[in-house]
Amino acid sequence: xxxxxxxxxxxxxxxxxxxxxxxxxxxxxxxxxxxxxxxxxxxxxxxxxxxxxxxxxxxxxxxxxxxxxxxxxxxxxxxxxxxxxxxxxxxxxxxxxxxxxxxxxxxxxxxxxxxxxxxxxxxxxxxxxxxxxxxxxxxxxxxxxxxxxxxxxxxxxxxxxxxxxxxxxxxxxxxxxxxxxxxxxxxxxxxxxxxxxxxxxxxxxxxxxxxxxxxxxxxxxxxxxxxxxxxxxxxxxxxxxxxxxxxxxxxx
Numbered sequence: 369x370x371x372x373x374x375x376x377x378x379x380x381x382x383x384x385x386x387x388x389x390x391x392x393x394x395x396x397x398x399x400x401x402x403x404x405x406x407x408x409x410x411x412x413x414x415x416x417x418x419x420x421x422x423x424x425x426x427x428x429x430x431x432x433x434x435x436x437x438x439x440x441x442x443x444x445x446x447x448x449x450x451x452x453x454x455x456x457x458x459x460x461x462x463x464x465x466x467x468x469x470x471x472x473x474x475x476x477x478x479x480x481x482x483x484x485x486x487x488x489x490x491x492x493x494x495x496x497x498x499x500x501x502x503x504x505x506x507x508x509x510x511x512x513x514x515x516x517x518x519x520x521x522x523x524x525x526x527x528x529x530x531x532x533x534x535x536x537x538x539x540x541x542x543x544x545x546x547x548x549x550x551x552x553x554x555x556x557x558x559x560x561x562x563x564x565x566x567x568x569x570x571x572x573x574x575x576x577x578x579x580x581x582x583x584x585x586x587x588x589x590x591x592x593x594x595x596x597x598x599x600x601x602x603x604x605x606x607x608x609x610x611x612x613x614x615x616x617x618x619x620x
Contacts, residue, residue, distance in 0.1 A: 381426065382419040382492035384485045389413040389430065389439075390477035392463065400456035401463050406477050415439055417478070419492050424500045426493060428452065428464060430478075440466040440476070447493040460486045 388411035395401065416436075418429045426444040431437060442464050444451045453463040461479040480486040523529075 378420050378422045380418065380420050381496055382417075382488055384417045384480065384489065385433070386481060387415065387417040387430065387485075388479045388481070389415070390479065392475060392477045395475075401453065403455045403458045403461035403477065403479065406461075408479070411479075413439065417489070419489065421496055424503070426496050430466075440468075442466045444493065447497045452493065459483060462486075462489075 390406045391412050392406055416431045416433050418431060420427045420429065428442040428444060430439040430441065432439060442451055451465045455461045455463065460483055461477060463475055464478050465473050465475050467473045
C-alpha cells in the first residue's frame with residue numbers, strides 16, 4: 369500500500385469560477401456562525417476557487433480569475449471539521465480557515481452566488497474524505513490480516529456425521545402398492561385403446577341380427593314345406609298302386 373508521502377501528484381476535485389471572500393468578526397461564543405452578520409453586499413475579495421487533493425489532504429485554493437495568482441489556501445485534513453464549517457442560516461456560505469507557508473492561520477468567510485456551486489463544493493470534499501476513510505480501513509486490514517476471528521469448521525474430538533444417501537429412493541421402491549381402490553387394466557400391445565361402441569351402432573347390429581334371424585326362419589319354413597310336399601307323391605302313388613292291385617283282385 370502506498371504511503372502518504374508517495375503521492376506527489378495533485379488532482380483537481382472541483383473548480384468554481386467565482387467565489388466571494390468576507391472578513392468575519394471574531395467569534396464571541398460557541399454559538400453557530402451566521403452569514404447575516406457579514407457584509408454580504410460588499411465582499412472584500414472576489415476570485416476563483418479550486419479544490420485539489422494531494423494524497424489524503426485536500427486544499428481549498430483561492431486564486432485570481434485572470435492571472436491565477438494564489439490569494440489564500442486552506443489545507444483540509446478532515447471534513448466536516450474546523451477547517452471548513454457551514455453557517456447556520458444559509459447553505460451558500462462557509463467559514464474557511466486559511467493558512468500561509470509560515471503556519472499562521474485566520475478565519476474568513478466565503479460564499480457562492482449560485483446554490484449549485486455551494487452544493488458541488490460540499491460534495492467534492494465529502495467524496496474525497498470518504499475515499500480517505502476506505503483507504504485507512506484497507507491499510508489496517510493489510511497490516512493485521514490475522515486479527516479477525518477465524519471460523520473453525522473442523523470436527524471436534526469424538527464428533528461424527530451420518531449421511532443418508534439414497535435412502536429415499538430405496539423406500540420408494542420397496543413401498544408396496546395399495547390393494548384398495550379401483551384397478552386399471554394394462555393397455556393393449558399396440559399402445560392405444562379401441563373406442564367404445566356407440567349406442568347407435570349397437571342398435572343397428574341388433575336390428576340386423578334380428579332381421580337375419582327372421583329371414584332364416586322363413587327360409588327354414590319354406591324348405592320344410594318343400595321337403596314335406598315332395599315325398600307325398602310317392603306315397604300316394606304307392607297307395608294307388610296298392611288299391612289298384614286290390615281292385616284288380618276283387619274284380620276277378
